[in-house]
Amino acid sequence: MSTPSSTYRVQLRPEFGFAEVAGIVDYLRGLGIGALYGSPMLDATPGSTHGYDVTDPTRARGELGGEEARKALSARLKDAGLGFVVDIVPNHMSVEVPKANQWWWDVLRNGQDSPYAAFFDIDWHRGRLLLPVLGDDNDELAVEGDELVYYDHRFPIAPGTGDGTPREVHARQHYELVGWRRGNRELNYRRFFDITNLAAVTVERPEVFAETHGEVLRWVSDGDVTGLRVDHPDGLADPGGYFRRLREGAPGAWLVAEKILHPGEALPQSWPVDGTTGYDALREITGVFVDPAAASVFTRLAAEQGVRTDYHAVEERARRLVTDGILVAEVHRIAALLQGVDADAARAAVAEVMIAFPVYRSYLPEGSGHWATAVARARKRRPELAPALDALDSQVRGAPACELATRIQQTSGMVVAKGTEDTTFYRFTRFAALNEVGGNPDRFGLSTGEFHTLAAGRAAAAPATMTTLTTHDTKRSEDTRARMAALSEVADEFAVAVRRWTAARGIDEPALNLLAWQTLVGAWPISPERLRDYLDKAAKEAKLRTSWTDHDEDFERSVAEWPSAVLGDADLAADVESFVKRVRGAGWANSLGQKLVQLAGPGVPDVYQGTELWDYSLVDPDNRREVDFAVRRSLLERIQAGETPEIDETGAAKLLVVHHALTLRRDRPELFTGYRPLQAEGVAAEHLLAFERGAGLTVAVTRLPVGLHRAGGWRDTALPLRAGEWTDVLTGRGVGDAPQASALFEQYPVALLVREDS
Incomplete structure (x- = not known):
């Protein structure tokens, strides 16, 4: 392997x-x-x-x-x-530029006679292939040579069908060009989520x-x-x-x-795979750096600001928005497969089960418990649908490989993802550090005991799984999230600040307003342009006042103007910056802590481009900005020469942690096996997260640093280790086998310890 x-x-x-x-x-x-x-x-x-x-x-x-x-x-x-x-x-191919995809082009030209007709998941029983690309069904078309043209869109003309007016030619094709709004209702090919330019492949x-x-x-x-x-x-x-x-x-x-x-x-x-791409680890690692005690403060703040705080109700409503609108064509296609049930009841039953899924999808006959839970929840919510739900349950369980079972399972994942990740996470903005792919926003933080149990399970069951803190799909980068996690330790102060800032320049939509202030603090310093683009996406994903398809131009204009207004208000910007300085150091400590836990913990750690230094990116495309590798090369050379940099704005301290942890992991793989929780002793023991890999490697990090400082620091706290001489790889200092936390973390809030005889 x-x-x-x-x-x-x-x-x-x-x-x-x-x-x-x-x-x-x-x-x-x-x-x-x-x-x-x-x-x-x-x-x-x-x-x-x-x-x-x-x-x-x-x-x-x-x-x-x-x-x-x-x-x-x-x-x-x-x-x-x-x-x-x-x-x-494997799931889909792009058909945005039809001629760029020769398989799709051939299907458009030759219809079901194309050798590639079965390559795409198309329901030919419903007539011509529906392509929702027009502004309106009656928009004018043109014929140019052997192509049908609509502005920049070009489509092939089937052999022998090119005579007559553009509309007459269009009527003879294997496809039908229609207004883009018809796509959600009538589309007859499976797509990637709601993106009609990505056609599903029958892999x-x-x-x-x-x-x-x-x-x-x-x-x-x-x-x-x-x-x-x-x-x-x-x-x-x-x-x-x-x-x-x-x-x-x-x-x-x-x-x-x-x-x-x-x-x-x-x-x-x-599944014969080595694991996931790591969102489960991300959720757990972030969670252990969040203070659970802040939950009530953030809940009160959100409610006071007008933000919904009943997470599951928000999630259910968002998922229903997906089944009733965004993916209604998919719901109709699935419902048509349900036998012996009235069409309306079939559609309602299919939608209700997908809304009720406790996970993304089941894989019948595996995961039958998740399917059963979804059906039971649907029955409870809609008892009048019991006959239709019974029929659906019976037909799916009775033939788990049939088209009905297949389509409802593969579509439930889309309903959950669009409803939860891409809608709920922009509506339920109580504490956005938890609103991450694979996240659990209604669960505020994770205890060290829970973290250890989950990490030990990963070491035992999936030692080769990927772990991550930032991906191209995360809602915000690891360092943005780490600073936002620090807000959980100054919850009362942040609530006061949000009230003050909102009174000065609030956004006229509560969920977006609360998200905006958290984002501004988490990603500071940020340009008006980057913040504007982020808030525009957030507002449209939330689908509360505007959306990608139904625009409220006045609201969008006010959101677009907000970043410049806030950052251009000298007093307000100074107030925000002052608050950022209040949590910046704690954010850095969290960043270093969660990074070392990921890099040295169970699984195969991934480093997303550029995040070896501080990176305060937001959701894509913000996180796809160019990375300055020249700066990183220069800093790495200094670290390789023996420099132990200060923790400052350069992020060099994070690069030090990444370099030493990964180099040790590559050169000494025998040290990174198993998992054994370690418990610190003393009054501040809960602020020290530690574990042992193998018998010669120990990881120790600081958690909840603001609370630690507020309580008087480490004082008598110590970390007992296996007998022997231990050295901190990050600093090169010997620490003995029962180091005092105050000495262990004298230079950095993290330590990577190797026992000499190992």
């Missing part, structure tokens, strides 16, 4: 392709990284900045440098002794799997790629079958699934 010691995620784009990534390989090697982990590298929509909109899975993306540049990057990684992990997208068909995965699996068999990260497996018809086929094609590769696990949920045991 090719399990790496760690990974470093890079976001490839036309300006930062294979050659540019090859140029940082020596830096990554010096940092201590075990493998490069790159965003999708197959041909994508022209100009794509993320690569998830694949148009041709049979070749390396030309805009990144093409096949030769890919091979050169692979050779460079091999020379440096680094693995190569590639992100793949469960062996021939489709072979065509879509042949190139990447060739990279694996050639030894160029050592690991695969699989995007959105919950959208697949048969995730377990998919992973078994993928494992057959890549028997020695490290495989991780982008699967969001709810608290207490485990990966299906039949």
Whole structure:
């Protein structure tokens, strides 16, 4: 197996392709990284900045440098002794530019006679392929040569159908161009969530799997790629079958699934994968740095400001918004498969079960308990639907591989994700540090005991799973989240400040207003432009006053003007900055603590590009900004020369922690096995989180630093260790085997200890 010691995620784009990534390989090697982990590298929509909109899975993306540049990057990684992990997208392909996707273009041209007609999940029984691209159904079209044209959109004309007016030509095609609003109601091809430009692929068909995965699996068999990260497996018809086929094609590769696990949920045991992409670890690591005592203060503040505080009610309403509007076409398609039930009752039953799912989806016959819970919740909420729900339950359980069971399970994940991550998390803004992918916002913090139990479980059950603190999909970066976590220790002060700031320049929507002040403090300093773009996205995702499809122009204008108004108000900006300084040091301590816990803890730690220094990014595309590797190289050289930097704005102290932890992990893998909780002794013991890996490595970090300082510091607190001489790798100092916390954390709020005889 090719399990790496760690990974470093890079976001490839036309300006930062294979050659540019090859140029940082020596830096990554010096940092201590075990493998490069790159965003999708197959041909994508022209100009794509993320690569998830694949148009041709049979070749390396030309805009990144093409096949030769890919091979050169692979050779460079091999020379440096680094693995190569590639992100793949099995669920969908981009059809935004039809001609860029030759399979889709052929389907549009030839309909069901196309050899690729079965490659896409299209319901041909409902007539022509519906393409919701027009502003209105009656918009004018044009014919240019053998193409039907609508502004910049071009579509093929079937052979022998090009005579007559544009409308007459259009009427003869295998597709129908309609107003974009009809898509949610009548779409007859499965898509990625609500994005009509991403058409779902029937990868469960062996021939489709072979065509879509042949190139990447060739990279694996050639030894160029050592690991695969699989995007959105919950959208697949048969995730377990998919992973078994993928494992057959890549028997020695490290495989991780982008699967969001709810608290207490485990990966299906039949999946032959090494683990998840780490959102479960993110939730737990963030949680242990949040003070649970602040829950009541933030709840009161939110309620007082007019923000809903009944999380599950907010979540249910948001999910219902998805089933009744955003994904109503999918609900109708599933309901049509339910036999013996009135159409209206069938649609209501299907929607209610998906709304009620306690996790993203089930994988029947595995996960039958989650399915049963969803049906039971639906019965309780809508008792009048009992006959329809009984029929649905019976038909799904009776034939778990049938189309009805398949579609409702793969769609439930979309309902949960759109309803919870992309809506609820922007409405339930009580304490946004918890509103993260895979997060549990209604649970305020995590005790050290709970954390240890979960970490020990990961060490025992999934030692090769990925762990992360920041990804391209997180709602905010790890350092933004760490500073926001510090707000839980000054909750009363923050509540007073929010009241004062809101009175001066509040946003006229309570949930967005509370989120905006938390974001401003968490990401400070931030430009008006970055904050404006973030709040615009947040407002539209919340779907309270405006949305991506139904705009309130006046409200959007007021939100767009808010950042400049706040930052341009000298007194208010100074007040906010003063508060940031109040929590900045605690935020830094949290950042270092959670990073060391991740890097040295169970699992394979990933470092998202640039986050080896402080990074106060927000949700995409903010987190895809260019990374200054020259600055990072310079700081790393100083650290490699022996410098132990101060904790300051440069973030060099974080780079020190990343470098030493990852280098030790790569060079001494025998130290990073197992997991044993350690308990400090003394009056401040609860502020010290510590654990042992193997018998010769101990991790110790500070938690809740504001409360620690307020209570008088470490005082008599000590950390008993196994007998022997221990050295802090970060500082090079010996600490003995029963160090006082005050001495242990004299220079940094974290320590990475190695026993000399190990």
